[in-house]
Amino acid sequence: xxxxxxxxxxxxxxxxxxxxxxxxxxxxxxxxxxxxxxxxxxxxxxxxxxxxxxxxxxxxxxxxxxxxxxxxxxxxxxxxx
Numbered sequence: 001x002x003x004x005x006x007x008x009x010x011x012x013x014x015x016x017x018x019x020x021x022x023x024x025x026x027x028x029x030x031x032x033x034x035x036x037x038x039x040x041x042x043x044x045x046x047x048x049x050x051x052x053x054x055x056x057x058x059x060x061x062x063x064x065x066x067x068x069x070x071x072x073x074x075x076x077x078x079x080x081x
Contacts, residue, residue, distance in 0.1 A: 004032075006028060
């Protein structure tokens with residue numbers, strides 16, 4: 001299995017060093033593996049996509065506007081309850 005070196009912020013490094021009972025390399029390996037699997041799934045889902053960058057940006061804006069509207073309306077319902 002290949003090795004990888006990671007850089008950590010000083011405050012995080014102090015915590016890691018203080019807890020040598022934790023298998024930090026295993027935690028990092030699992031986190032990286034999980035994230036890599038998500039990226040692989042996303043790549044598989046989009047590999048045949050015909051969407052352009054402009055299409056994606058437009059969809060992004062519509063989704064965010066819809067989410068904002070949903071939570072604005074949810075807030076109004078809570079205020080009137």
